[in-house]
Amino acid sequence: MSRVHNFNAGPASLPLSALELARDELVDFEGTGMSILEHSHRGKDYDRVHNEAIGLVRELMGVPSDYHVLFLQGGASQQFAVVPMNLLPPGKSADYVLTGGWSEKAYAEAQLVGRARVAATTGIEENGSTLYRRIPKQGELQLDPEAAYVHMTSNNTLFGTQWHWLPETKAPLVADMSSDIMWKPVDVSKFALIYAGAQKNIGPSGLVLLIARPDVVANGRRDIPKIFRYATHAKENSLYNTPPTFSIYLVRNVLRWVKEHGGLAGMEKRNRDKGALLYGAIDEKPDFFRAPVEKESRSFMNVVFRLPSVELEERFVAEAKKAGLVGLKGHRSTGGIRASTYNAVGLESVQALVSFMREFARKA
């Protein structure tokens, strides 16, 4: 079996050790005579897995002890609606900072739930679509001090931008961290609420990690269906209804790997090394590899670049695939090349990509 270099944008590469453990015990979990998939979510065997996963989130991220750590379903896209359903009461307004397609979607859903406004956008119109090439600066944020919350998207998979500073806000700060959760240590106490689809940095698709300050949960709206209230899930330790048990199990396996590899400090070192190598290769040949994102807004998770022509880009993707480097096609809305280099992607994969890029540029 030979594993490819996987640069998929999500679902994405997972640590081999996490997959191998899942494989080895898939039919018989820890000698219980059944798969973890067949265990009751109310049984003690699954309960141990569930709480180990939650404990690892707390430990690795340094989550303040009074914060809630929840596992939810429906993807980050569902949280685009559920965040305002919980946090945006009638008469209040929420601030949205637009830095890409995902924050646009979050803003659109919030407008269907209540009142929302744009506190800042770095979008520029080009050929009929909105492009984003940078993260705004504090001075650009036109914040409503009375806002119910301020929503930001910490990393933008489509455009390859990432926040490298934290905005100062009077209102509670809410962050969609789907595509860079745990890429490095972060001060969780600065946030009122963090949510992240698991399928980029910490596990499979079908699971959302949500971390919330206790007041956010306690003061959430009560006039919404019970299933959507954060308080419901907080009270039941994410066991109000049947959780996606295998997804949580796999997150546990991934977080064990993160811990074994130096925790979030280890991830940051790993990710910065990969980023330096890859952006170095791009900047080495600026006439061939064009990086559209402003340098201080560059993402360490999704590295996007263009080649001199669409034909060359197509050839690049096709030849890379033959060389065992897959998932490099840019998002259908932006085109170009995108290498997603989440936590599980190894330095050796980026080295292979960089060698391929240099050779491709030389021959072109």
Add this chain to the structure above:
Amino acid sequence: MSRVHNFNAGPASLPLSALELARDELVDFEGTGMSILEHSHRGKDYDRVHNEAIGLVRELMGVPSDYHVLFLQGGASQQFAVVPMNLLPPGKSADYVLTGGWSEKAYAEAQLVGRARVAATTGIEENGSTLYRRIPKQGELQLDPEAAYVHMTSNNTLFGTQWHWLPETKAPLVADMSSDIMWKPVDVSKFALIYAGAQKNIGPSGLVLLIARPDVVANGRRDIPKIFRYATHAKENSLYNTPPTFSIYLVRNVLRWVKEHGGLAGMEKRNRDKGALLYGAIDEKPDFFRAPVEKESRSFMNVVFRLPSVELEERFVAEAKKAGLVGLKGHRSTGGIRASTYNAVGLESVQALVSFMREFARKA
């Protein structure tokens, strides 16, 4: 490796062949050099799996070709809210038939979304809680002919009751089939909407199968967040946002097994054989095994019974576990014994249980 006899109520037993295939290709899916968990949901490899799963649902259930078959997240508990969000406009009311704890929950959520009424209930008050021992008859249904829909729960995991006839309704019929979907052939065209959490009969937890008549989707409310509209997911073939890809893959594996075992006619034979054997053992010793459910309402999926004392019940569960028969403890709200005998549970498991029961009764 020795597999136990798994009578869990859900997540529950899965066909061994479905698990073994998942195990064998967990690290490298069909020679692609990555796990199915790491494949993009937009790629052709996953797309094949996705459409095979949908195709198998259509084929096995004989879904009318214009009906939508969707894979959603959030569990059936989320559909308790999302069904009325889509189908219950202001000014209308929905009818609920209460036959157990799950229909009570569905009704409670609907009341938070709009107007809902009880069209029938078989609940009886006993020692401060509501017990259900039967399915109502047509004559007991006090239906509102103007109702937006009529909601029923086809099988009740807690109380072990199951509908063995289909109600006649003027309003569109909506069924929660979480715990008996595909247990036998059913005429899908009688229903406006069917939904089912996958984790009992067709796969792992974290996935909902939804089958809907085209008008139900087309006329759904548009003033709710986009992520909750059935039309959103129907338009995108359940790929509007990242689906739980591994769960869908596993459902595909399970449905391949169903097909290989005679489809739903094969499942019905299998389930009726198991039911006859197990209820036969109960009825053989009515003074020892007390079956609280009326005979014509007995479930073929969840067989519940009591023993002469709580002490004997505890001993039964403990000794059964030692004998490799697990998951037999009744639901915490009802007590007693519950054997869940979903599609994947083999006749040999029920035979082992029946032998154990006879021996236990003899010694007691």
